[in-house]
Amino acid sequence: MEGLIVSNVLLWILLAAVAFAVMGLVRQIGVLHGRLAPAGALMMDKGVAVNEAAPQVTASDRNGRPVNFGYAGEKNQLLFFLSPTCPICKSLLPAIKSIAKEQADRLDVVFISDGDMDAQQKLIREHKLEDATYVVGPEVGMTYQIGKLPYAALIDKTGTLRAKGLVNSREHLDSLFEVEHLKKATLQEYLNSQPHAHDHSHGHSH
Amino acid sequence: MHFDPIFIIASALTLAVLLASAATHKVRAPARFAKQLADYQLLPQALVRPVARVIPAVELVIAFALLVPVSRYWAALAAAGLIALYATAIGINLWRGRRDIDCGCAGPDQAQPLRPILLLRNSVLVTVALLASVSPLARDLGFFDGFVTVAASAVALLLYAAADGLLANSPLLLKLIGR
Numbered sequence: 305m306e307g308l309i310v311s312n313v314l315l316w317i318l319l320a321a322v323a324f325a326v327m328g329l330v331r332q333i334g335v336l337h338g339r340l341a342p343a344g345a346l347m348m349d350k351g352v353a354v355n356e357a358a359p360q361v362t363a364s365d366r367n368g369r370p371v372n373f374g375y376a377g378e379k380n381q382l383l384f385f386l387s388p389t390c391p392i393c394k395s396l397l398p399a400i401k402s403i404a405k406e407q408a409d410r411l412d413v414v415f416i417s418d419g420d421m422d423a424q425q426k427l428i429r430e431h432k433l434e435d436a437t438y439v440v441g442p443e444v445g446m447t448y449q450i451g452k453l454p455y456a457a458l459i460d461k462t463g464t465l466r467a468k469g470l471v472n473s474r475e476h477l478d479s480l481f482e483v484e485h486l487k488k489a490t491l492q493e494y495l496n497s498q499p500h501a502h503d504h505s506h507g508h509s510h
Numbered sequence: 511m512h513f514d515p516i517f518i519i520a521s522a523l524t525l526a527v528l529l530a531s532a533a534t535h536k537v538r539a540p541a542r543f544a545k546q547l548a549d550y551q552l553l554p555q556a557l558v559r560p561v562a563r564v565i566p567a568v569e570l571v572i573a574f575a576l577l578v579p580v581s582r583y584w585a586a587l588a589a590a591g592l593i594a595l596y597a598t599a600i601g602i603n604l605w606r607g608r609r610d611i612d613c614g615c616a617g618p619d620q621a622q623p624l625r626p627i628l629l630l631r632n633s634v635l636v637t638v639a640l641l642a643s644v645s646p647l648a649r650d651l652g653f654f655d656g657f658v659t660v661a662a663s664a665v666a667l668l669l670y671a672a673a674d675g676l677l678a679n680s681p682l683l684l685k686l687i688g689r
Binding site for chain 2 (some may be wrong): 313317329333334338
């Protein structure tokens with residue numbers, strides 16, 4: 305009898321532990337859903353086509369040194385379009401900086417902004433961007449037809465535009481690198497291509 | 511019909527904790543609960559605010575009354591009635607086709623649209639409440655009975671939280687796979 309009671313107590317405790325683990329897992333899935341919700345950087349259907357040669361443009365950075373965009377080079381180029389008046393842009397700067405640091409050997413990050421120079425200086429001081437390539441001027445944004453901020457574009461070594469989109473979170477930024485890897489224009493295009501693959505083949509057979 | 515007191519006390523305890531947690535969510539964010547209540551469009555605008563104040567109080571009173579053996583029977587019936595009332599409110603809005611309003615069933619981070627499965631959830635809760643209202647078989651309760659009761663309701667609550675989380679996640683999952 306004593307053994308049965310001990311076994312019963314033990315079973316209750318273990319059952320409670322399993323139920324707790326299940327609840328924890330469900331909660332974590334909920335959090336993941338919350339983070340995933342808008343999958344990938346949103347791309348507006350205008351401007352330069354992805355997977356084609358990026359338009360070539362040269363602009364001078366804030367110190368007057370020329371910066372080339374869209375030319376073949378040694379490293380990939382990440383263009384981050386921002387403005388000192390855009391709060392989301394500022395919230396993304398730590399993520400951009402960490403990407404720049406992680407991939408320093410194969411990625412050049414260029415910050416592109418426009419507008420009041422004093423506000424730019426303040427932003428640069430606040431976020432310690434003194435060493436970063438920071439372009440102030442409208443040329444690049446006009447060439448790439450950037451209408452909304454914060455916007456990011458990824459150009460590979462050969463000067464081909466690999467991915468671009470409106471970015472609102474670290475996940476969106478990562479999605480740019482992901483789509484470069486998947487050879488799709490946007491993550492949405494990749495996701496849409498998956499479940500509809502069957503439909504397409506079906507459509508062609510008729 | 512007589513059941514062993516363990517079943518009845520465990521059901522009452524589980525229900526009491528559920529109601530108390532539901533009430534605290536509502537007390538902590540009265541404005542949000544008032545909005546959810548207004549979204550159900552069942553009450554005239556003037557009554558929404560007072561009712562939004564009263565409901566959490568009623569839930570708390572029922573929760574405490576469930577824990578006291580003397581009042582357990584009536585409290586359990588009241589709880590069954592309250593949960594059935596919620597189910598009716600959900601049912602009416604499902605029938606109206608207003609599926610996109612927030613259910614307001616669980617805490618703040620678990621907004622979920624109305625779906626028929628919520629009626630199933632509430633009917634399970636009504637069953638638990640009715641079980642708690644049954645008069646128990648008279649027998650002496652020892653320490654071990656107390657342990658089993660607490661353990662059973664703890665497991666029931668954890669499983670309820672998990673099931674609730676799954677319910678809240680399923681619309682998000684459907685959205686994610688694009689249906």
